[in-house]
Amino acid sequence: xSTPPVIQISDIANxxxxxxxxxGWVYNRTDKGRLQFIQLRDGTGxxxxxxFKKDMDEAQFxxxxxxxxxxxxxxxxxxxxxxxxxGIPGGYEVGLSGLSVLQMAExxxxxxxEHGTEFLMDHRHLWVRSSRQWAILRIRATIVRALREWLxxxxxxxxxxxxxxxxxxEETTTLFSIDYFGEPAYLAQTGQLYNEANMAAFGxxxxxxxxxxxxxxxxxxxxxxxxxxxxxxxxxxxxxxxAMEEQLISYTVQQVLDKHRTELAxxxxxxxxxxxxxxxxxxxxxxxAVERLQKLAAETEDPxxxxxxxxxxxxxxxxxxxxxLAEMFDKPVFVYHYPTAIKAFYMQPVEGRPEVCRSVDxxxxxxxxxxxxxxxxxxxxxxxxxxVSKIGLPREAYAWYLDLRRYGSVPHAGFGLxxxxxxxxxxxxxxVRETIPYARMLNRKxx
RNA sequence: UCCACAGUAGCUCAACGGCAGAGCAAUCGGCUGUUAACCGAUGGGUUCCAGGUUCGAAUCCUGGCUGUGGAGCCA
Numbered sequence: 001x002s003t004p005p006v007i008q009i010s011d012i013a014n015x016x017x018x019x020x021x022x023x024g025w026v027y028n029r030t031d032k033g034r035l036q037f038i039q040l041r042d043g044t045g046x047x048x049x050x051x052f053k054k055d056m057d058e059a060q061f062x063x064x065x066x067x068x069x070x071x072x073x074x075x076x077x078x079x080x081x082x083x084x085x086x087g088i089p090g091g092y093e094v095g096l097s098g099l100s101v102l103q104m105a106e107x108x109x110x111x112x113x114e115h116g117t118e119f120l121m122d123h124r125h126l127w128v129r130s131s132r133q134w135a136i137l138r139i140r141a142t143i144v145r146a147l148r149e150w151l152x153x154x155x156x157x158x159x160x161x162x163x164x165x166x167x168x169x170e171e172t173t174t175l176f177s178i179d180y181f182g183e184p185a186y187l188a189q190t191g192q193l194y195n196e197a198n199m200a201a202f203g204x205x206x207x208x209x210x211x212x213x214x215x216x217x218x219x220x221x222x223x224x225x226x227x228x229x230x231x232x233x234x235x236x237x238x239x240x241x242x243a244m245e246e247q248l249i250s251y252t253v254q255q256v257l258d259k260h261r262t263e264l265a266x267x268x269x270x271x272x273x274x275x276x277x278x279x280x281x282x283x284x285x286x287x288x289a290v291e292r293l294q295k296l297a298a299e300t301e302d303p304x305x306x307x308x309x310x311x312x313x314x315x316x317x318x319x320x321x322x323x324x325l326a327e328m329f330d331k332p333v334f335v336y337h338y339p340t341a342i343k344a345f346y347m348q349p350v351e352g353r354p355e356v357c358r359s360v361d362x363x364x365x366x367x368x369x370x371x372x373x374x375x376x377x378x379x380x381x382x383x384x385x386x387x388v389s390k391i392g393l394p395r396e397a398y399a400w401y402l403d404l405r406r407y408g409s410v411p412h413a414g415f416g417l418x419x420x421x422x423x424x425x426x427x428x429x430x431x432v433r434e435t436i437p438y439a440r441m442l443n444r445k446x447x
Numbered sequence: 448u449c450c451a452c453a454g455u456a457g458c459u460c461a462a463c464g465g466c467a468g469a470g471c472a473a474u475c476g477g478c479u480g481u482u483a484a485c486c487g488a489u490g491g492g493u494u495c496c497a498g499g500u501u502c503g504a505a506u507c508c509u510g511g512c513u514g515u516g517g518a519g520c521c522a
Contacts, residue, residue, distance in 0.1 A: 028483080035479040052479070069472090086482050107457070112483045113471050114459060118514055174520095190522095215520055216448070228522065308518090318519075361522095370522060418522030443514075 004076050009045035012092045015079045022047065022094065025129070026071045026105070028112060036064055038096075040075065045088040046131065049075055051096040060099045069111070070129070072102040088131065088262060117433075124438055125447045135263035136434055139256055140423045144208075146255035147229055147417070150248050151206050156231055159198040161191030161207040167397035174214040176224075187212035190416060193346075193401050195232035196377060199412055200404060206231040218442045220431040221319070221369055223420055225440040232414030238358045238376050241413045242334050245362055245372055246279040249332060249422075253277040256426055269428040273330075273366065282333040284325075286356065287313070289335050292328065293321055316342045323367040332371070336360040345387040348376040348411075360415070368425035374415020381405035 004019040024042030031037065034053035039046055051064050067073065077094040085093035109123050110130065120127045127133055148158070164180065165188045175186040191207035198205040211228045233240070253274050256264070264271055284292070290313050297309040308320040316338075317325070326333060340349055340357040347357040358376035363369060378384045384405050388398055423435035433439040438447065 030481055030484055031478085032481065032484085033478040035481080037481050037484090039482090048482085050480080054479095082480095084480065084482080107473060109457065109472095111458065111472050114483095116459075116515090119458070211522085213521070217520060219517075219519090219521095222521070226522065316520090319521095320518090373522065416522060421522060 009040070009042045009047045009088070012045070012047060012079055013089070016081055016092070017079065019076065019078050019097075020094070021074065021076050022049070023074045024072070026067050026069055026073060028069065029067050031065060036061075038064065038067060038073075038075075039087065040073070040094075041129070047087045048082075048085040048093040049077060049096050050093055051099070055095065055097060057098070063101060064096075064099050066104070067101070068105045069108040070105040070126075072105070073099060074102065075099045088266070121433065121439070121444060122446070128437060131266055133434065135260075135266040136423070136427050136429070137437060139260050139263050139427055140419075140435060142256055142259055143252055143423055143426060144227075144419070146252040147248065148208065149255075150251045151231060154204070154244075156204040156206045156233070157198075157202045159195075159202060159205045159207060160209065161188065161194035161198070161230075163188050163209065167394060176212050176214045189213055190228065191230050192232065192414065192416065193398075195230055195414060196401070196404055196412065199232045199234050199414070200408065200410070204231070204233040216442055219319070220433075221421060221424075223432055223436065223439055223441060226432075226436070227419035229417040229419060230414060232412065234410050234412045236376075236413040237411070238336060238360055238413060241374055241376075241415060242281075242283060242336070242360055243279075245334075245360075245374075245415065246281045246332075249281075249362070249371075250277050250279050252422075253426060264427075267427055267429075269426075273428075274426065277331050281331055281362070282329045283336065284333060285336055286338045289317075289325055293324060296324055314339050314341065319369055322363050322369045326363040326365050326367060326369070329365065331365060333363050333365075334360050335363060343375065345391055345393070346375075346377050346384065348378050349383075358413075364421070364425040366425065366428070368421060370418075371421045371425060372415045372417045374413065376411065376413040379405060379409040379411050381409060 004021045006021045006023060007015050009022065022040055022042060024040050027039040027041040027046050029036065029038050036051040038049040038051065040049050051061060053061050075094065075096055076098040077096040079092060079094055081091060082093045083091060085091060108126070110120070110126055128137065152158070164178065164185050166185060175189060178185050178187065189211050191209065191211070195205055195207055206229060208229045209227065210225050212225055214224065215222070231244070236244070257271060257274055290311055293309055293311050297306050297311070300306040300309060309324060311317070311321060325335065336359065337350060337356040338359045338361070340347065340355055343357050343359050347359050350356050350358055360374055361370050362372040364371045378387065381402070385402060388395065388402065420432040420435040424432045427435065429435060433441065
């Protein structure tokens with residue numbers, strides 16, 4: 001007797017009326033005596049399998065009745081359309097004729113009831129099987145693919161930058177240090193400086209990989225290990241950068257809308273907010289942003305809220321400021337020309353107004369905060385030298401970077417995009433911890 | 448690092464100075480259309496840890512640990 005062909009649940013609509021084999025895990029099970037319902041999960045979807053006592057071998061029917069949640073099984077049966085059948089995609093079910101058990105799962109900790117965050121994060125290795133997490137991580141993969149696809153199509157070359165580095169990428173943030181054969185080394189917090197070297201070799205480049213920040217940040221927007229996409233392009237101006245970012249982001253959102261209606265429905269995302277994300281995005285200067293915030297603070301009744309929104313020109317935005325600014329627009333908003341003093345040393349000052357620089361951050365709507373940050377870079381060798389010595393960076397560690405300005409320096413610009421914040425925004429999640437398979441946070445590195 | 452809140456059964460929670468409880472999960476039984484099925488039964492506790500107050504502490508006090516939310520910093 002031959003075994004029916006193995007199919008994937010995502011492809012089930014193409015097999016109605018056929019005898020098939022499915023392999024996977026028991027998502028849920030219930031029975032009505034001589035009738036059993038087994039929801040089977042195979043990674044591509046979930047389908048309801050129906051076992052009637054009269055259609056099956058008695059021993060197999062008895063075994064099915066003992067199936068525990070997440071037991072691994074192989075089943076055979078006939079696919080039929082059935083409006084009552086739940087699942088992903090749903091609307092189809094399999095009338096079982098055979099079943100074999102690969103392993104009977106022990107008591108599964110994650111039940112179909114609600115659980116707390118700590119418990120779920122402790123069982124992250126199992127939690128990723130849940131349909132909500134399944135949907136989020138599939139959308140994350142599409143976001144990564146869309147971002148890279150757009151860049152590849154626009155002539156940006158993927159050039160990887162190192163993760164183990166000899167010194168800080170920028171001056172401020174704390175780094176994770178490692179022992180490099182007796183010498184200190186650090187996990188990269190950005191690939192940007194290397195990107196600038198690669199830009200001079202390939203014109204338009206990007207790097208995409210994990211970055212590490214040893215800051216003791218404890219918020220819904222921070223991870224110790226997160227993925228950052230960093231494009232860098234020769235001869236790009238700040239205006240070029242904004243035009244590029246709005247195309248890249250709107251393309252990515254569109255790809256998610258095209259490919260993941262099912263997943264967006266599972267996580268109950270309000271897609272109307274995403275359908276709105278089309279170029280051009282709003283653009284306001286830092287000056288205007290401060291004015292808007294001061295006006296808003298003045299009009300705010302609640303004294304506590306007014307205190308949170310207080311800002312003077314020259315200060316960086318805190319998260320209440322970013323949220324308030326983003327709420328003034330129904331799509332992402334660029335804020336450009338930040339004060340030079342609060343930005344990184346390599347950012348190009350605005351001509352005739354050196355107290356501000358050619359920098360731009362993109363704030364996502366709905367309170368998700370900064371999802372990209374970028375700038376034109378200083379290309380004048382003397383100015384860059386001056387900046388490096390002024391803030392007391394170790395000259396020898398940056399010698400190679402300063403070299404770039406000595407051999408054919410050109411105007412150029414680039415930005416970094418935080419992947420997890422972008423995923424959180426597009427998925428409408430309250431916290432970045434669910435946007436990455438295994439989050440590394442202040443109080444968590446397990447599992 | 449700072450501020451606020453929390454920790455009770457495998458999970459989610461109740462009990463708030465006087466016998467340690469419920470729902471789900473587990474186990475056993477029933478049911479031919481379940482959608483987090485339903486019905487009946489059974490088992491399940493170092494009330495985070497250490498000290499203190501009290502006739503009596505899950506409950507009040509002190510210290511610690513762990514977590515959650517927020518701030519700062521940042522993407």
